[in-house]
Amino acid sequence: KAGVTQTPRYLIKTRGQQVTLSCSPISGHRSVSWYQQTPGQGLQFLFEYFSETQRNKGNFPGRFSGRQFSNSRSEMNVSTLELGDSALYLCASSLVQTPYEQYFGPGTRLTVT
Amino acid sequence: AQRVTQPEKLLSVFKGAPVELKCNYSYSGSPELFWYVQYSRQRLQLLLRHISRESIKGFTADLNKGETSFHLKKPFAQEEDSAMYYCALSQGANNLFFGTGTRLTVIP
Numbered sequence: 001k002a003g004v005t006q007t008p009r010y011l012i013k014t015r016g017q018q019v020t021l022s023c024s025p026i027s028g029h030r031s032v033s034w035y036q037q038t039p040g041q042g043l044q045f046l047f048e049y050f051s052e053t054q055r056n057k058g059n060f061p062g063r064f065s066g067r068q069f070s071n072s073r074s075e076m077n078v079s080t081l082e083l084g085d086s087a088l089y090l091c092a093s094s095l096v097q098t099p100y101e102q103y104f105g106p107g108t109r110l111t112v113t
Numbered sequence: 114a115q116r117v118t119q120p121e122k123l124l125s126v127f128k129g130a131p132v133e134l135k136c137n138y139s140y141s142g143s144p145e146l147f148w149y150v151q152y153s154r155q156r157l158q159l160l161l162r163h164i165s166r167e168s169i170k171g172f173t174a175d176l177n178k179g180e181t182s183f184h185l186k187k188p189f190a191q192e193e194d195s196a197m198y199y200c201a202l203s204q205g206a207n208n209l210f211f212g213t214g215t216r217l218t219v220i221p
Contacts, residue, residue: 003156033208043199043211056208090157100147100203104157 004105018079025093032074037088119212134185136200145203146183
């Protein structure tokens with residue numbers, strides 16, 4: 001099976017812009033979670049989607065949003081980018097039966113200048 | 114509030130020596146705890162979970178509710194164990210709360 005894929009892998013944006021990141025889960029995985037990884041804060045949970053519905057949300061401002069499509073693919077959007085949004089954004093998918101076993105993608109490296 | 118603490122950012126041990134990566138947690142409910150590992154140039158992946166009580170790649174971890182700890186141990190470290198290790202706590206089915214990680218280096 002192909003692993004979790006994320007596009008793009010690298011992105012450079014300027015402050016004030018918005019960005020959309022994409023994640024394709026492993027075939028058959030219906031849950032998709034997003035994490036932000038930074039040197040200072042480590043890995044932080046953003047949100048989780050299942051069957052096109054957001055089930056869980058972390059402690060991030062409303063500028064961070066996401067959605068999931070009927071084929072389980074997910075996108076996350078960050079509006080009005082700030083310098084502090086520079087991070088590696090990781091997507092993870094899992095099976096319904098084993099939600100704790102999350103399969104991570106390679107991440108999208110976002111740099112905000 | 115939940116918290117996962119990994120006190121060591123860096124840990125170096127010699128090949129063949131025992132290794133212990135520390136993890137302490139704070140959680141009001143009944144915790145589910147995991148260890149994830151990221152080898153060089155690879156993706157983050159699940160190493161083990163406390164419920165399974167199994168040994169993976171020689172590693173074991175015991176949940177000690179009294180000490181609120183979930184330390185990862187291996188009796189004889191190997192060079193291929195060098196990696197970044199993250200302790201994680203489940204706040205719900207798909208919501209993982211990660212520690213800041215410990216980079217383990219096994220010296221040949």
